[in-house]
Amino acid sequence: MKRSFYAVARGKNPGVYKTWPECEKQVKGYTNARYKKFENEADALAFIDRYKDIGKKKVLCVVYYIYSVSGVIKNASVERWVAEGVPVVYTDGSCFGNGMAGCKAGYGVFWGDNHPDNLSEPLDRGPPTNNRAELTAVIRALEQAEKRGYKRLVVRTDSNLLIQSMSVWIHSWRRNNWKTASGTDVQVCITFSRISGHVGVYGNEKADELARSGAERYSSHRCDAKTRF
Incomplete structure (x- = not known):
């Protein structure tokens, strides 16, 4: 056939x-x-x-903060966003042996089954850490969205670092002219929607698979060890 x-x-x-x-x-x-x-x-x-839709305008990210609703409610919300034509992307980072010598890190970006922009890559710069992998995944997703000319976007992640950054720390950063409490520049400004990790959310599970696959292909010579977070 x-x-x-x-x-x-x-x-x-x-x-x-x-x-x-x-x-x-x-x-x-x-x-x-x-x-x-x-x-x-x-x-x-x-x-x-x-x-594919290519545009010159920058990405305007739509932010949905979800903290204590059930998985059914969250999945229903995603279906509503998709029905409205809002692209939804899931991102994840993975680091085998995080914080230990010889650790391997990678990241995954999942737009949907068979989507040409799905990514599964080893971390290609900086020391291998889970947080760095999580942040890289979101950055890559936003770069892809910009290339496609998306004017609205929902980024879904289970990273606590990103959740805290965008729901708590971002307000003080803005008041401090994008400086941290120690006076250093804020390096990351990302909008996202919170999901719980490893609870059966399909997109999150697929992003996790992609991230793990990327981490398995990690080679230590790819990254330098000058900075760490």
């Missing part, structure tokens, strides 16, 4: 889908959706790269 590949260049979650029902879910009700059926995956990916 001949396989088909449904390319969604503009839709709720751009990517390559193997069945029409899956593709239809991503384009139905989406303004100016662009999609096409192909006989091979390479052509489908080329179509996405050609027609």
Whole structure:
């Protein structure tokens, strides 16, 4: 039986889908959706790269702070955001043996099943730490969103560092002209939505898999040891 590949260049979650029902879910009700059926995956990916939304405007991140609602409520919220056309990305970092000699770090970015922008990479700069991997994952996701011209974005992460940064510390940083309590420059300014890690949230689990895969390919020669966080 001949396989088909449904390319969604503009839709709720751009990517390559193997069945029409899956593709239809991503384009139905989406303004100016662009999609096409192909006989091979390479052509489908080329179509996405050609027609994906590219814009010159910077990313405007939509921030949703979620602290104590149930997993069902949170997943329902994501479905609502997707229905409104807001891209949702999951990010995660991983470090095997974090804080110990010989540790390995990597990061993952998950936009959706078969999405061409999904990333699984080893940490390529700085010493390998879990926090550095978490931050790198979010930075890469924001860079991808900017290239696609997204005007709204929801970044979902289970990183406590990012949660504290954007929900608590950010207010004092702003008052202090983007300085920390010790007077040093704040290095990271990221907006995000909080999720609990390893509780069965699909996107988070996929981002974790990508991060672990990236960490497994980590080589110590990639990173210097001049700075650490």
